Amino acid sequence: MIETRTIYTVYAESTPNPTTMKFVANRILLEHGLAEYTSMEDAKGSPMALALFKFPFVNGVFIQSNFITVLKSDMVSWQDVVLELREFVRDFLNDGGIVIAELPDMSTVTQEQASVMAGHAEPASELEEQIITILEEEIRPAVAQDGGNITFKGFKDGVVSVVLRGACSGCPSSTVTLKNGIEALLKNRLPGEVTEVVAING
Numbered sequence: 001m002i003e004t005r006t007i008y009t010v011y012a013e014s015t016p017n018p019t020t021m022k023f024v025a026n027r028i029l030l031e032h033g034l035a036e037y038t039s040m041e042d043a044k045g046s047p048m049a050l051a052l053f054k055f056p057f058v059n060g061v062f063i064q065s066n067f068i069t070v071l072k073s074d075m076v077s078w079q080d081v082v083l084e085l086r087e088f089v090r091d092f093l094n095d096g097g098i099v100i101a102e103l104p105d106m107s108t109v110t111q112e113q114a115s116v117m118a119g120h121a122e123p124a125s126e127l128e129e130q131i132i133t134i135l136e137e138e139i140r141p142a143v144a145q146d147g148g149n150i151t152f153k154g155f156k157d158g159v160v161s162v163v164l165r166g167a168c169s170g171c172p173s174s175t176v177t178l179k180n181g182i183e184a185l186l187k188n189r190l191p192g193e194v195t196e197v198v199a200i201n202g
Contacts, residue, residue, distance in 0.1 A: 008093040012086045014078075015069065015147040017168070019059075021078055022147035023089045024067045029099045033119060034064040034149050036165050045102040051092060057081065062147070062166035063099060069147040069166040120152040127193060128155050134189050135162070139182055143168055150182070158195035160186060 006027060013022040035046060038060050043049035049061040052070060060071030068089060072078070093099075120136070123129045132152045143150045148168030153161040162182070183197040 008090055010086055010090040010093070012082050013067075013147070017147075019074075020069050020071050020147055020166070021082055021085070022067050022069050023086060025089075025093065026066070028066050029068065029093075030063050030065060034062070034165065035100055036063075037061045046100045047097055048089075048092060048099040051088075051097070052085075055081075055085070055088075062149070064144065064149055064166065067144075067147060121154055123152075125155075127190070128152070130190060131155060131160055131186065131194070134186060135182075138185060142181075153200060158193065160194055160197045161200065162197060163200045 009026045010023050013024055015022050029048075035049075037043040037046060037049045037053075040050060040053040043053055043061065046061070046063070048068070049063070052058050052061050052068075057072045057076045058070055059073050062069040062071070070085060072081070120132045123132055135150060135152055140150055143164075146168065148164060148166035150168065151163045151165070153163050155161070160183075183194070186194040186197060
């Protein structure tokens with residue numbers, strides 16, 4: 001019996017951040033967690049990211065689940081390069097290219113990078129567990145739809161700290177989303193406990 005190989009299809013999807021574009025595949029690219037690279041030096045463990053950084057206009061690569069978010073410089077417009085990048089990603093996958101060979105060595109990254117790569121910070125109370133549950137179940141899926149990721153960093157004196165990654169990092173509309181969406185939801189779900197949400201861009 002001849003074994004049939006699943007062919008990758010990839011489509012491009014714009015995000016609220018005008019400097020990023022999300023490339024979505026029909027298969028999972030990264031089973032667990034996420035990976036973000038801001039330079040070719042960072043990308044040593046990801047053949048896919050290394051290949052993308054060879055394009056002179058690529059400034060960052062974020063990989064999660066079945067999508068890759070690419071951050072570009074201002075030297076080109078998406079209209080000029082999106083088709084080329086989409087075909088490149090598709091062909092790379094169909095040629096058997098490896099997306100991630102190994103995740104970054106945790107001993108060489110900063111504490112902040114480590115906590116983000118590992119996911120949410122360790123909850124120190126039942127309230128923090130509730131915050132993480134709300135982020136995970138109600139907020140993270142919507143953020144992923146926009147090509148980004150959100151993780152819990154800490155909670156002190158009513159203030160929830162989160163880390164934004166991928167398309168959400170540096171997005172002009174992320175402040176609006178943070179205040180009108182995330183903060184409003186947490187205040188509604190946990191009245192009297194949460195007073196503010198602050199973000200650290202990745």
